[in-house]
Amino acid sequence: MIHIRFNRRHLIKTGLCTTTVVMLFTKYASLGFTDSNQQKFEGFDGQTVNWGGISYLPSEASATLPNFFPLLDKLAPETSVPILNDALTRSLESVDPTVWETKGFKLSIAMGGKDGTARFGMIMGVAAEITIQDSRTEINSFTVLRLIAYNFIFSIDKRGGRKVIASYPVSGRVYNAQDGLDKTPIGEYYLRMFTTESADGDTITDWYSKKLKDYPFAEIKTGLDYRVGSVKLGDKAIKSLKRLGLNKKTFADWVGYAATMSFGEKLKVSMVPFKDSKASTGDLALNFRDKSAFSLSLPEGDVIITPKVHMWKVQYQDHPRDKNQFAQKLSVFLQIKIQFVFDEEDKPRFNQLLFAEEIQAVFKEEKYRRSDAATIFLLIEQLFDKTFEAIKNPSQREVLINGYRKDFTTTERNSEIKPYIRLKVHKQTAANFQQQCQNVLEI
DSSP, X not given: OXXXXXXXXXXXXXXXXXXXXXXXXXTTOEEEEEEEOOSOOOTTTTEEEEEEEEEEOOSBTBTTSTTTGGGGGOBOTTSSSBHHHHHHHHHHHTSOHHHHHHTTEEEEOSTTOTTSSOSEEEEEEEEEEEEEEEXXXXXXXXXXXXXXXXXXXXXXXXXXXXXXXXXXXXXXXXXXXXXXXXXXXXXHXXXXXXXXXXXXXXXHHHIIIIIGGGOOGGGOOOSOOEEOOOOEEOHHHHHHHHHHTOOHHHHHHHHHHHHHHHHHHHHTOOBOOOTTSTTSSSEEEOOSTTTOEEEEOOOOOSEEEEEEEEEEEEEEEEOSSOTTEEEEEEEEEEEEEEEETTSOTTOOSEEEEEEEEEEEEEESSGGGSOOHHHHHHHHHHHHHXXXXXXXXXXXXXXXXXXXXXXXXXXXXXXXXXXXXXEEEEOTTTGGGHHHHHHHHHTO
């Protein structure tokens, strides 16, 4: 790496290639993004990358992660090894070493590395646990959970300083719906996110054994920070949140995490952790080498992704045969703006309005069904995934313009309802959707 002492934003504005890195210093020093220049990232040049294990990014100690935090001290059966570190280590070791070697590095699961002092390190910092829904009755139970983490890859210089090269968002997901009372503790579900036992959705170990190895490290854009800086809510969305009894800050965090996860995963770029998250203040409790703690500071970002949830509508019709159920139609309107920091404010690279709707049969008693808040969140999450997938893959753009639809099977009892999910670019912005997708790729 070559470091040049010039104003970083000036270099970006004048077209030179720069990069922002996170500095990890020794004990009591800060972990912050600093001005520096990396002319080209050429992978790891055959060097050892030392896996440092799992950590967390709290703002209020254990109160931040009440269900996850106790898992850090839980040991694997008949060992003295923390069960989460053991799960991730096994996941990384399951990958054929030649996979890593083709990317120009060797992965070491030992302090210092098997081939001498490591020049690069890797840790995972858990930022937040999110309970979208956890409702349990004798009739049925619904659980929708997310665990948000960031995989930091950093260089280590001869003086012991550490500079983060990239931060990839990592998500664990659980969606569980079942008849009867679910007696599984939430903490157990978070533990399952590190195994293959997750009820439905991605596990953390999936990411490390399957997705990390597919990341094109040598192709990662340098010189730009991608970040979801804020989430906006329309007046109608705010009013609807009050009816749902959901705090608007909580809901905005859900949307911000979802956008950060989706953009980083679909476009395979390094993401600055969502600043409105619980990772935005406090220390990085780093279980690596001397177990030093590092302060975390976040930059403003150069490419800003701004979601705005304008509104949603919920409509009901009586079920044609079941007096206890409704046919429900739920619609969501989401705007996504993507802007380079030096663009004129009224000329973003991407500014699209998107629409999602879901038709399903639901119980009239709200406690016996998946919550409207969970349905809204899951629709928004899918809109992000499909939109960012279309930005990356031109073949998917027309699909979203014409309307993506997924039909679901149902029981004979609900055969008239015909449940489905539909996602679409709104007609107000569809005309320039293709070009604006390309604009983002050309930043």
